[in-house]
Amino acid sequence: MRWLWPRHRDGADSGLAGFHSSRGTPHPVRFTARPGVSPAELQALASALGTVPWQELGHAYGTADDAPALLYAVTHGTDELRIDAWWELWGTIYHQGTVYEATAPAVPFIAAIAAAPGHPDRVDAIAFLREAAVGGGDWAPQVREAVRQPAEDLVSSWEAQPEPVQRALLLLASAFPELVSRNNGLRDRLPDELQLAWDELAAADGNPSAMDFGDAEAMNRQDLLEAWAYSGSVSSDPS
Secondary structure (H helix, E strand, C coil), X not given: CEECCCCCCCCCCCEECEECCCCCCCCCEECCECCCCCHHHHHHHHXXXXXXXXXXXXXXXXXXXXXXXXXXXXXXXXXXXXXXXXXHHHHHCEECCEECCCHHHHXXXXXHHHHCCCCCCHHHHHHHHHHHHCCECCCHHHHHHHHHHHHHHHHHCHHHCCHHHHHHHHHHHCCCXXXXXXXXXXXXXXXXXXXXXXXXXXXXXXXXXXXXXXCXXXXXXXXXXXXXXXXXXXXXXXX
């Protein structure tokens, strides 16, 4: 589904016109805010998203003019809308391990979700940041640098976070292993049976694709680590 930015940003009942290009059949998508989101929050996010020239940026399916609506939806949408929007983000600004021109500008909005107490998708946002940080492609260095400071801010607050968020932060920290040495006790949150897997991943700067795929036991350890770290996720990378 390819989403368009709403023409009328009139609060919780704004319409998001949606169409499919290479990904399916056209149909409209209507935005509804999740309970507790104020009109002021919706307007503030719309204004912030409007400062980015998305139509001049690219992602896996061409122009990233759908990115602001997707970011708007994952930030303030209902459960159903957010799940669909995450799926789209996993297939556009991040696609099968590759990041794009539009990925770095999206990082601050996703990082804001990761840092927001009470947001239901904090683990999903942290997972997205981690995968973006270790992604490949021409824009990978810019994206990694865009994630670095939000990752440092998030990891530095780990002790105040609920357990599902702490778990996800451990996997994010594997992309920037120096963060663990600055945050005593974080690695100790790992179960004993997963510590080797985390060390192997950190040695590869958090990037499983840099590891030896011929080592079946190591790959199995990585699967178990990821399942543990992302147990609080409501969505997954569809790639």
